[in-house]
Each structure stands twice: as structure tokens, then as C-alpha cells.
Amino acid sequence: MRFNHRAKYGVAIISLLLLSVGLTGCGKSSAKKGDYTPKKLTVEFVPSSNAGTIEAKAKPLEGLLKKELGIPVKVAVSTDYNTIVEAMGSKKVDVGYLPPDAYVLAHKQYNAKVLLQAQRYGVKEPNDQSTGKLVDYYRSQILVRKDSGIKDIQDLKGKTIATQDTTSTAGWIYPAVEMLNHGVNINKDGIKTVQVKGHDQGVLSVYNKNTDAAFVFQGARLLVQGDEPDVMKKVVPIYTTGKIPNDTITVRGDMSSKWQKKISKAFKDIAKTKKGHQIISSVYSHEGYVDSKDSNFDIIRKYDKEATKLDK
Known part of the structure; x- marks a missing residue:
């Protein structure tokens, strides 16, 4: 929906x-x-x-x-x-x-x-590994399928994005604002949004090609790796936001x-x-x-x- x-x-x-x-x-x-x-x-x-x-x-x-x-x-x-x-x-x-x-x-x-x-624990790329250091912040990411042809924020125009509730910091606010700072308005630019319940569902929506992209917290792919072992290869981040207070x-x-x-x-x-x-x-x-x-x-x-x- x-x-x-x-x-x-x-x-x-x-x-x-x-x-x-x-x-x-x-x-x-x-x-x-x-x-x-x-x-x-x-x-x-x-x-x-x-x-x-x-x-x-x-x-x-x-x-x-x-x-x-x-x-x-x-x-x-x-x-x-x-x-x-x-x-x-x-x-x-x-x-x-x-x-x-x-x-x-x-x-x-x-x-x-x-x-x-x-x-x-802090998270680092390419596969959401732990840094081993405790931190009081996290980040949001925009995920896409590696084979989608989407390489950056500009490519999201006209696409479908899975998001969380509009009060979700990582699942809506931060990525939407930082997209705007890069010249792409999620409420315009032909973008359609689909609200899903849970960051795991955001990852899966991209993995299963139900949406073109998803807003999730950095590390969310680990939530589904047990069921979809190849998620790290098939679903990749194209953008990581600034620090968000935990x-x-x-x-x-x-x-x-x-x-x-x-x-x-x-x-x-x-x-x-x-x-x-x-x-x-x-x-x-x-x-x-x-x-x-x-x-x-x-x-x-x-x-x-x-x-x-x-x-x-």
C-alpha cells in the first residue's frame, strides 16, 4: 500500500x-x-x-x-x-x-x-561489520539492489522508496532531509513511497524488488542475513547520513x-x-x-x- x-x-x-x-x-x-x-x-x-x-x-x-x-x-x-x-x-x-x-x-x-x-557498537562498511567500539550515535542508509542501476541520490527520481513512519529518524527524517540537501525532494520529483513496518521489511522490499530503494538504519541488512544469506551482495547502500543520536x-x-x-x-x-x-x-x-x-x-x-x- x-x-x-x-x-x-x-x-x-x-x-x-x-x-x-x-x-x-x-x-x-x-x-x-x-x-x-x-x-x-x-x-x-x-x-x-x-x-x-x-x-x-x-x-x-x-x-x-x-x-x-x-x-x-x-x-x-x-x-x-x-x-x-x-x-x-x-x-x-x-x-x-x-x-x-x-x-x-x-x-x-x-x-x-x-x-x-x-x-x-559502531558499524562500518562494506558488510556492516562492528567496529568494536561503543558509541551513542548511529546512521541511516539508503539501500538499493546492486543490479538496479541506481548509483546515487539523483537516480532516485521517479523511483519507489520503502520508508518507516514519518517520525522515524533513520527511516524517514534524516535520509529525506539529506536527499533534499542533494537536490532531490521525496515529496516531489516523481518519487513514490511505501511505508513498511520494521527496518527488516525495508531491506526485504528492496531484496525482493518490491521497491527500488529503502531508508533503514545502518546495519539493518544483518536483520535478514539469516534468512537471505546473499543480502549483502544483492542489497547495497548508495548513501549514508550524518550521525543520529541513539x-x-x-x-x-x-x-x-x-x-x-x-x-x-x-x-x-x-x-x-x-x-x-x-x-x-x-x-x-x-x-x-x-x-x-x-x-x-x-x-x-x-x-x-x-x-x-x-x-x-
Whole structure:
């Protein structure tokens, strides 16, 4: 199914704005108080690959977090990042695994608080090998089939591109903005977009010739290499973006400072255990967590501002 991302991006922003207005009387005022003490913690995230498989891998986090925090914990998979942002604004979700762009929206609309940033091993070409060095950033890539004849961004005019949700930093914002900086507008120039669920599906859409190109995070080909051993030979990057701040662990805006510290400590401590590390590594390729702050995401705000030019 094809989607008009220009319209979808506007709808996403408008819906968040409307929801924030509706919650002004309760959500924003209580968010400023910062006195919320959870009796049961609800954690949600959007999977980067098969939802059912990822949810099963993440479920054991419930027990580990319960042990650290002393309260019941529910871990669930959401349909998309906008859904988590809105759920945090309406106080249905306490903790969100949010990519940088979704965090920026949550902070702007509902005063959500970033606690941690993930650490991953850096990735290098030609086959997405690990650098062996932990970093707090990643990159997005534009993938095509090696036999497609597509060599650079200019060749994407008139083609079909698989993308993620419009709030996905690697699956939409960064590659779309950097394409524009190279003179190609994804909303124009005869380009058609297809939204897929998960970066693995983006890779497969190119591999199976369903789309000409895909926006994915660097290293996404490894997600399908087990099923398609020749993916590295057949699907190749033609462009790699600048650095993107790693995923966040973010809490709703009215979370008390005491519980912000408890939740931060819990995730950091769990990541250091054998079982905990195995879970976060299998779910998001996270290797650990470090403290974060809002200013780390000013670069995302810059890209968001540049993204508005796509509609001009």
C-alpha cells in the first residue's frame, strides 16, 4: 500500500497538537508538578523488526524491572511511535523506548523527560561489520539492489522508496532531509513511497524488488542475513547520513525526580547483567545505557525544521 508521506507528516503533527490542547487542563499542569509515583509501570516500544518475535524477546524485562523497582511492570509493543507519544501524553504509558525524533515530539508536546541514551557498537562498511567500539550515535542508509542501476541520490527520481513512519529518524527524517540537501525532494520529483513496518521489511522490499530503494538504519541488512544469506551482495547502500543520536529511554513528564532516578538506575543495572544484556541486545542491539539530556537532541530539532522544506 502506498502512502502520501507529505500528508501523513502533517496529520501526525496536527494530531499531536490537538491532543496536547485537549490535555492542557490535566496532562501539562500535572507534568509540571513532577509528583507522579507509579504503582505499576507501563513500558512500550516499537520494534525495529518482526513485532511478535520482538515482543516475546522483550517480555522478560518485566520480571527484571519488577525486581529492581519493587512494583509490577508491563512491557508491550506499540504500533508506531506516534501512538507511544500520545499514550505518554494521556498518561497511559510511563516509559517509552523512543527514537530521537519521537522523543523531541514527546518533549515538546508533553514535557516528556529523557533519562538515558542507548550505546551500540559502531558499524562500518562494506558488510556492516562492528567496529568494536561503543558509541551513542548511529546512521541511516539508503539501500538499493546492486543490479538496479541506481548509483546515487539523483537516480532516485521517479523511483519507489520503502520508508518507516514519518517520525522515524533513520527511516524517514534524516535520509529525506539529506536527499533534499542533494537536490532531490521525496515529496516531489516523481518519487513514490511505501511505508513498511520494521527496518527488516525495508531491506526485504528492496531484496525482493518490491521497491527500488529503502531508508533503514545502518546495519539493518544483518536483520535478514539469516534468512537471505546473499543480502549483502544483492542489497547495497548508495548513501549514508550524518550521525543520529541513539535511541532514548524516556518517561512521562510528570514522573517524580525520585522515580526518574530509580528507573534510570534500574535500566543501567539490568543492562550490565548477563540476562538483561541479552534482552536489550536482541531487541534493539543495545549494549548498555548512559545518562542523557535534552540538549543532545538539538540536532534533531534542526533536521525537523529542515524537513518542513519538503512541503514547499
